[in-house]
Amino acid sequence: MTEENAVKKVIIFRLETEEYGVEVTHVQSIERMQNFTRIPNAEKSIRGVINLRGVIIPIIDLRKRLSYEEVPYTEETRILILALEGNHAGLIVDAANDVMDVFESEIGAPPQALSKEEQMYLKNVIKKESRVFTLLNVHAVVEALETASV
Amino acid sequence: MSHTEYLDMFIEESQEHIQAINVHLLELEKQPEDETVIGEIFRSAHTMKGMAGTMGYEDLTNVTHALENVLDQMREKTRLADAETMDVLLEAADVAEEIVEDIASGGEGKKDIQAITAKLLGQSMRSEADKETKEKSSINMDWNEYDRAVIAQSVESGMQGYTMQITLADNAMLKAARAYMVFEALEADGHVIKSVPEASDIEAEQFDNEFIVAVVTTAAKEDLVNRVAAVSEIETVVAEEIEITVSTDNEARLEKTPSSETKESSSPERKRAETNKTIRVNIDRLDKLMNLFEELVIDRGRLERISEEIRSSELTETVERMSRTTGSLQEIILHMRMVPVDQVFSRFPKMVRSLSRDLGKQIKLEVIGAETELDRSIIDEIGDPLVHLIRNSIDHGIEMPEKRRQNGKPEEGHVELRAYHSGNHVYIEIEDDGGGIDRERVLKKAVENGVIAAEDADTLTDYDVHQFIFSAGFSTVDEVTDLSGRGVGLDVVKNTFESLGGVISVHSEKGKGTRFSIQLPLTLSIIDVMLVDVGEEHYGLPLTSIVETASIKSSSIFYVHKRKMIDFRGNIIPVMFLEDVFEVPVEREWDRENYSVVVVHKGEKMAALVVDSFIGQQDVVLKSLGHYLRDVRAISGATILGDGNVALIVDTNALL
Numbered sequence: 001m002t003e004e005n006a007v008k009k010v011i012i013f014r015l016e017t018e019e020y021g022v023e024v025t026h027v028q029s030i031e032r033m034q035n036f037t038r039i040p041n042a043e044k045s046i047r048g049v050i051n052l053r054g055v056i057i058p059i060i061d062l063r064k065r066l067s068y069e070e071v072p073y074t075e076e077t078r079i080l081i082l083a084l085e086g087n088h089a090g091l092i093v094d095a096a097n098d099v100m101d102v103f104e105s106e107i108g109a110p111p112q113a114l115s116k117e118e119q120m121y122l123k124n125v126i127k128k129e130s131r132v133f134t135l136l137n138v139h140a141v142v143e144a145l146e147t148a149s150v
Numbered sequence: 151m152s153h154t155e156y157l158d159m160f161i162e163e164s165q166e167h168i169q170a171i172n173v174h175l176l177e178l179e180k181q182p183e184d185e186t187v188i189g190e191i192f193r194s195a196h197t198m199k200g201m202a203g204t205m206g207y208e209d210l211t212n213v214t215h216a217l218e219n220v221l222d223q224m225r226e227k228t229r230l231a232d233a234e235t236m237d238v239l240l241e242a243a244d245v246a247e248e249i250v251e252d253i254a255s256g257g258e259g260k261k262d263i264q265a266i267t268a269k270l271l272g273q274s275m276r277s278e279a280d281k282e283t284k285e286k287s288s289i290n291m292d293w294n295e296y297d298r299a300v301i302a303q304s305v306e307s308g309m310q311g312y313t314m315q316i317t318l319a320d321n322a323m324l325k326a327a328r329a330y331m332v333f334e335a336l337e338a339d340g341h342v343i344k345s346v347p348e349a350s351d352i353e354a355e356q357f358d359n360e361f362i363v364a365v366v367t368t369a370a371k372e373d374l375v376n377r378v379a380a381v382s383e384i385e386t387v388v389a390e391e392i393e394i395t396v397s398t399d400n401e402a403r404l405e406k407t408p409s410s411e412t413k414e415s416s417s418p419e420r421k422r423a424e425t426n427k428t429i430r431v432n433i434d435r436l437d438k439l440m441n442l443f444e445e446l447v448i449d450r451g452r453l454e455r456i457s458e459e460i461r462s463s464e465l466t467e468t469v470e471r472m473s474r475t476t477g478s479l480q481e482i483i484l485h486m487r488m489v490p491v492d493q494v495f496s497r498f499p500k501m502v503r504s505l506s507r508d509l510g511k512q513i514k515l516e517v518i519g520a521e522t523e524l525d526r527s528i529i530d531e532i533g534d535p536l537v538h539l540i541r542n543s544i545d546h547g548i549e550m551p552e553k554r555r556q557n558g559k560p561e562e563g564h565v566e567l568r569a570y571h572s573g574n575h576v577y578i579e580i581e582d583d584g585g586g587i588d589r590e591r592v593l594k595k596a597v598e599n600g601v602i603a604a605e606d607a608d609t610l611t612d613y614d615v616h617q618f619i620f621s622a623g624f625s626t627v628d629e630v631t632d633l634s635g636r637g638v639g640l641d642v643v644k645n646t647f648e649s650l651g652g653v654i655s656v657h658s659e660k661g662k663g664t665r666f667s668i669q670l671p672l673t674l675s676i677i678d679v680m681l682v683d684v685g686e687e688h689y690g691l692p693l694t695s696i697v698e699t700a701s702i703k704s705s706s707i708f709y710v711h712k713r714k715m716i717d718f719r720g721n722i723i724p725v726m727f728l729e730d731v732f733e734v735p736v737e738r739e740w741d742r743e744n745y746s747v748v749v750v751h752k753g754e755k756m757a758a759l760v761v762d763s764f765i766g767q768q769d770v771v772l773k774s775l776g777h778y779l780r781d782v783r784a785i786s787g788a789t790i791l792g793d794g795n796v797a798l799i800v801d802t803n804a805l806l
Contacts (some may be wrong), residue, residue: 037796038687039775040732041783049775051790054441058779087777142778 007107010126012098012133013080016068019133020093021100023125026138028083030096033073047092051083059090063142066121083137089142102126110134157253159430160205162598164250167194171243172500175236182231189207191239192221198246207259210249216270217242219347238269240500267356271347293344296521297364301392304366309340310376311392312367317360322383326355332384333363335377340367359385364392366371415424433526436487443476443483447794450476454793484771485523490576491569493518494533498540498567505544512551512562519569524576528670532578535643539580539666540565542640547584547664559663572694573724581665587616587658596621614657620644677787679799680748681765684728689761690770690789695802697749697756699764704743716758718749726805727760731784736762752806759805772799 010021011030036048036059045064049056059079063070076095076103081088112123125136174191178184195217202210220239223229245266253259293301300434301311316332318325329352336342342349344364347357354580367374376388450473457469460714495517506513524532548554548563555561568579596618597604622641647668649652658664679690680699700718707714707725714725725747729736747758770789775782 035795037788037798039779039782039798040734040785042779046779049779049796051794051796054443054790056773056775056788056790056796058776089776089778135582 005122007104008102010100010102010135011080011096012100013078013093013096015062015066015094020130021102021133021135022080022082022091022138023135024099026082026084028081028088029126031079031081031090033077033079050079050090052088052090055088057081057088057090060094060141061092061093062141063094082142084139084142087142091141092140101127107135156205160201161250161254162430163201164198164210164246165254167198168243168247168250169496170194171246172240173496175239175243176499176503178231179236185225188221188224188231192218192225194222202259207249207253208247209255209261209263210259212267213242213246213263216267217246220270228676238266240504242266242270260624264356267351268358271351271357274354297344301364301366304341304459309366309368310344310371311364312371312389313362313364313392314374314378314390315360315362315386315388316378317385317387319385320359322359324383325357325359326353328381328383329353329357329361331381332378335381336363336365336367336374338377339369431486433487436483440483440487440768443480446476447480447790487526488523489526490521490523491529491532491576493529494536495520495567495569497533498536501537502544502565503541505541506548506563509545510550511544511548513548513597514562514564515540516564516566517568518566522569522571522576524670531646532668532670535646536578536580537569537625538640538643540567543580543582543584543664543666547582547586549585553585576670578668578670579665581663583663586660586662586664587619587656588660589615592616592618595632613657616658619656620654651799677770677799678767679770680767681791681797682728682746682761683763683765684732685734687732687734688765688791688795689728689732690768690797690799691748691750691759691802692799693767695750695752695753699746699748700758701744701745702758704741704745718756718758720754723756723758725758725760728800729760729762731805750802750806752803755806757802757806759800759802770797770799 009024011024011027012019012021014020018121031050031052034050035051038048039046039058045060045062047061049058051057059075059095061070061099062068073092074094077092078094079090079092080096081090105130106126108127110119110125114122120140121137122134123137126133171191171194174187175195178187178191181187195214199211199214199218202208202214218236220229224231224235229235229575243261245261245317249259249261249263252261304311314336316329318328322328326603333342333349342363342365345352346362351357352361365374369377371391375387375389378384450469454468454473457465498517499515502513502515508565543565544563548565549557551561554563564583566579566581568577568581570577592615593602593610596602596608596615599621601618601621602610617803620640622639643695644654647670651666652670654666654668656664656666678693680693680696681688681690702716702725709715710722715722716725724743728734745760746763747760748764749756749758751757770791772787772789774787784801784804785798787799788796789799791797
């Protein structure tokens with residue numbers, strides 16, 4: 001499997017037992033969980049802000065955002081730092097430990113059975129060998145922030 | 151370094167030099183005799199000429215060269231800094247500025263400079279003529295050291311130097327050709343060592359009817375005159391021996407002049423070196439430096455913790471020393487991005503001068519607080535809108551002198567440009583003592599434009615009405631002057647400031663004057679805050695909005711309309727618990743007897759904010775919460791504390 005054939009590189013992360021993917025081009029770095037400062041009166045999934053090398057970045061608890069049950073953070077918990085058109089936001093995920101090449105033929109539409117709201121955050125479903133994971137629509141996740149935080 | 155990098159540097163430096171020239175020209179106008187000022191202008195012009203030459207911008211080279219010539223004569227006292235000369239010099243600076251702007255916006259820096267160089271040359275020519283009629287002395291030329299050396303050498307080798315003033319007939323058709331013939335006639339048995347204007351200008355026919363040449367030759371004076379006069383279309387030829395000045399007078403001059411020159415040029419240069427030693431740094435690099443530094447601060451925090459745990463006195467000492475050093479370092483880095491608004495303000499005096507002259511008004515511009523610092527990125531944006539506002543004040547605000555006299559005001563109008571720091575903002579104000587805004591005219595226009603309904607007009611306060619002038623397509627001035635009435639309205643000005651996160655408002659009183667007030671944010675600015683604890687969280691309160699800190703008894707709180715109030719020095723002010731405002735999770739085992747409060751104000755309004763404890767006062771960098779968290783209630787931004795943690799900065803104005 002050569003890299004030239006790869007359509008996109010995807011970072012795989014885990015929420016609960018499910019696997020999700022984010023295009024590597026949207027991710028600036030993966031950080032360990034760290035101290036954050038709570039933002040008062042903000043939307044509930046916004047955990048607060050962190051200082052990442054001098055830049056203040058809002059972080060979103062993805063479990064909360066995607067309506068999973070909230071659990072305490074662990075040693076495995078990671079923050080995916082997204083850089084979208086120069087703007088930063090962080091996503092708290094259960095674990096992130098894999099980068100994968102994904103091919104055109106492996107990408108499919110999200111399942112129709114999901115509700116509109118659920119579909120909003122999902123871009124595609126990727127089937128790779130025996131694994132199935134969901135490609136996250138990161139723009140939708142952070143854009144909801146803009147209006148929700150007001 | 152690549153060409154573009156050179157180009158950036160060239161543009162930036164040229165702009166600085168033009169600004170310096172402008173400032174110094176205005177200074178010179180006030181003190182026409184001041185040689186140091188002339189020296190400064192000369193140096194700027196000369197540097198620009200050199201740079202423009204290297205970069206291949208011919209027109210700019212020529213303009214600065216002509217400028218230099220006039221200045222040179224002023225230095226030699228053959229030319230006075232009268233109003234006419236000043237006008238031409240300022241105009242030349244304008245032309246140079248236009249060329250540089252063209253280059254900056256991607257143009258080739260080409261411009262028709264004949265008119266201005268001719269004016270400058272006219273100045274220098276006339277000065278020659280003036281000098282001659284006034285003092286009846288020799289035809290004057292400026293000899294530099296090289297010229298003197300050439301003349302001295304020529305005299306030694308048995309030649310003779312002459313200056314010749316040659317006037318062409320008024321109706322001469324081929325001036326350059328005639329001049330060329332004169333040159334050829336003179337060069338037959340000698341050398342032309344210098345001419346005014348320069349040979350290249352003469353070739354380009356950039357002279358009026360006369361020019362001066364200095365020639366060293368073996369021929370006799372009469373011969374020379376006859377030979378030149380033989381060229382057709384030559385009206386008069388006057389020749390004088392240079393000998394007089396070279397061998398008798400010039401012995402002394404040669405002795406004297408260089409020494410006085412060195413004195414003159416070295417002292418201001420030394421002064422410059424002390425006050426103005428700068429290098430250029432790309433702003434991206436400053437950003438990177440800042441971010442890297444903040445990482446260092448985080449690690450410093452970790453080291454501090456580790457040293458507390460390990461308790462090795464050597465380690466503790468080293469870490470303490472490191473903390474002090476990084477503290478100083480921090481201060482330096484923070485201040486590096488800030489530039490004084492003077493960078494923008496310094497171009498206004500000249501603008502006001504020329505505008506008021508064009509309009510026949512007398513206006514004095516007063517600049518206050520030019521040293522106020524703003525982030526570089528904001529400074530870069532506010533120039534144009536400020537130009538517009540100042541033009542507006544001069545054009546529409548200040549009345550004509552007769553009218554002012556009739557209204558019992560001094561003939562000279564007053565425009566004040568102020569900048570100052572307050573809270574999280576920098577304020578810039580432009581105030582004039584002109585006619586003010588006419589409520590009725592604004593209302594009429596607002597109704598015409600459909601901004602408001604006619605029946606609502608009377609219910610509006612003057613202040614509300616005045617803000618209409620920022621609406622699109624608004625101009626109450628019926629006749630369009632070529633100054634402000636260029637189709638760019640105050641709405642554009644307003645939009646520009648708003649895009650910077652600023653707010654503009656106008657206050658006006660009819661007959662008394664108008665004040666534009668602009669509030670600008672400090673996107674990356676250092677502010678002084680009082681850090682407080684609320685529960686486990688830290689918050690920063692801008693020092694400028696704090697009246698005082700106090701401790702109050704819980705029993706002194708009473709209720710007015712269900713709101714908690716205290717009597718604070720005779721004022722009844724509301725009490726707000728920050729833990730409620732910010733929904734801070736706190737668990738208290740017992741009720742507090744005393745509350746620590748910070749009394750804040752916004753104008754006349756005050757409030758007491760209850761906190762858990764005061765940490766102390768600190769200079770911090772105000773940072774934005776980023777694109778995705780733009781409007782958090784009562785939070786104006788955040789800052790990174792020494793331990794790397796983030797503290798939110800409270801916008802106390804939003805609480806009042």
